[in-house]
Amino acid sequence: MSVRSTDRDEAGMPVERDPRWWRHFGSSALDALVEQAMRDSPSIRSAESRLIEATKYLAGQQGASRYPQVDVGASAKREQLNTAAAGLPMIPNPSPFMLYNTNVSVRYDFDFFGAQRHRVEAKRYEAALRRHQADAARLTLVSNIIAAVVREGRLRDEIDVNDAVLRNRRAVGKMLRERHEIGSVAHRETIDGDSDVDRIEAERAALHAELLKIRFQLAAYAGVPSPESLPRFRLDDLQLPQDLPSTVPSGLVRQRPDILAAEARLHIAGELAGIATANLYPRIELGASIGSSPLALGQLFAGGATIWNIGAQLGAPVFRGGELRAARDAAIAAYDATFEDYRTVVLGALQSVADAMTEIDRDAIALQARRAVAQRQRTVLEMTRRQFENGSSDRLHVLRDEYAYDLARLEMIRVRAARMASTVSFFAAVGGDAYRRD
Template sequence: MINVKRPILQLRLYVAFCGCAALAGCMVGPDYRTPPAPPADTTYTAAPLPEQTASAPGAAGLPQRFAPGQDIPGEWWALFHCEPLDGLIRQALTNSPNIVAAQAALRQARENFSAQAGGTLLPSVDAQLGATREKLNGIAFGQPGVSEEFNLYNASVNVSYKLDIFGGARRELEALHAQIDYQNYQLQAAYLALTANIVTAAVKEASLRAQIEATERIASDEADQLGVLGQQFDLGGVSRTAVLAQQTLLAQTRATLPPLRQSLDQVRHQLAVLAGMLPSDPALPEFRLDMFSLPETLPVSLPSTLVRQRPDILAADAVLHQASAQIGVATAALYPQITLSASYGAEALAPSQVFKPGSTIWSLGAGLLQPVFHGGQLSAQKRAAEAAYEQAGAQYRETVLLAFQNVADSLRALDHDAIGLRAQTDAWRAASDSLDLTRGQYRVGGVSYLSLLDAQRQYQQTVTSLAQAQASRYADTAALFQALGGGWWNAPPSAPPPH
């Protein structure tokens, strides 16, 4: 006799399995798509940039040529050709607490994803051993007055699995993976911010040293001039007013030194902390303007590729992706949830009988949970997730706009810096020549002492402004590399690798 029930049962099981597999492939909520790239434009500013900037005498006055579409090197700070700066940045990338914290946050996000993936996509299996002392009352069995005490031992393996029919668990994993991407780009942003801050601080230190040295030279010249005036006053050649005016000018010049030295100390302390060192560490190198070389070629990424390079834009994209996945999580909570469970083990009154034949116990179960009424909680959670996605989208667009603004500001600053340095150099030369000429004329009585004082003040102002203008070219060059993303995607093997 042919048993037709067995093939029919197998067919039903196969159909049920296929149905569960088909349902498990369904994922509610929107499928995330990366926001479209900006228009394929070739410029960041309304007015076109010159092919190269203006030039001025000196190392800081070299003309810089813009190279649209050229890629940025991973170690962009090496373009300044300053070995102490390169060594300090390498030390900072290893010792900076901010970098260590960002790396730990990335590892945490990865482990959270692994923990959720293992507990969601795979069944949970637990082994259990137990022993209890129980007392039964016969009233429950219709035998009052009868009671019995006994020990009960059991050993079992329990298996449970929650079917992800509507993709809520997979959307949760998608959100956690987006969190990994976010922490990864946050790490790259920490690398970029650290290197840019060190370059900017080193340039500022060099500028302050140049200003202090120039001010000290001016103060020395003014002290010499005061000595000459004192001798002339003793001989009756000048009035007391001229001596007092020179004393006032010398005191004013010297009064500018303590704030400059305070700023220098603060920058030195900042550099030490950025490098993961104590401010008292004597190993911190000193920086001067003549230690830097101005990069003559400036790679400028195309606007269409900027959104794929800037870590802050990519991090905002990951936040938007995470918000999109959370919509699917909130939507799946509105639908039924099916849980399968099974257990197999043994139970006996004595430990020696637990694994003997006849003590086997087992169970199979399935549960269906359909939310019916939660006071509007689940629908509100879905609407909140949609609002969070809209907020993340607006923040992403704002991040893109600010990135384009950063690049445009840096490009314009480089152009204006070059013009300003040339004008400041001309002003310094004119003030220097004017001071030399006025001094000579004053010695022979051709001009009054007020003219000499005015020439000294103008020269002092141009010397300080010239050092600041030279430093601006280096600092704004570093700002451009930072605004373009810093070239972390081209990091060499010796640098901290992108994750």
């Protein structure tokens, strides 16, 4: 398996993915569990709320840059003038009076050097970043759920085989004690048999404890306090996805949420550098206002009390002690650092895909070998049982071959679960679905 350096397939068509990639495992119970987790998981709800937050900030920034700012003001205040304080002590103080004011003001920043435009784009990429982070949260959640389901299935199958092994060892121990009583076996063999029983019982308790832990972990993923309402899984409930691609287009890997999030961060850093550069240049703003400031409320909208102004304002930095240029240089350095972070994410993604492919190949070979071993042990067991039925073998030989077969089954269960887990890791490494749509 390898990763092809292209974002299109052999026909030159863009690579597409199925967002519900977990359905490749062929379990309706798993599908229902994933849908429940997507709906109720606190981590998903948090990510979606932060996405809404970012989109609202984007909408506000777009409106602020596209349209002029219009403000309305009104005031009413009572005043008392002091003529002596004004240097006119010979004039008596007038009576207190009311002063009313209304005004409408309009301001518009022409944004000749793009500061506002860069702010809008920065908010746009912040919204994109939140969207990709939400996708990453979903991908992580689904991957964790399937991995936990695989572990649960492995544990349940191991417990079943462990129970069979425990019954086998108890039967062997009983038989050895009976033979020891008649002097046909040494006492040490009975001690070894009892030790096997104790060891297997301890392993059984550990398996049950791990299973309980996995069940509560699944409940946390699903957003429920208890696993009682969740379905129970075995390995046979899951289908191993077949015909995984032997090559992965780089365009498929590029759709990983962490890579898209790194791209969004890179764009944000570029826009911040643009803002810092625009701050070095003049700013031109057009403003106008109209209002009324009468002494009587009834004259508030009378033409004689109208006041207005209109004008343009130019502001340009002349000397800031190098602050603005330093800020621009720092923003450029931050962009360079973000670019290297992006490269790190991409390289790590390609490595994780390659590692997952290697694990799939390794586990596939191991599963085939363990299946062959289990089949041979089963053949030996069937032969021994026939010999026992014919009287050419005793019960102890049957029990020992059953034990060997059960151990082979345990190894096959573990390798089978590892093969399933490596497939989950592969789907996670490519960002979800790994199949090309025709």
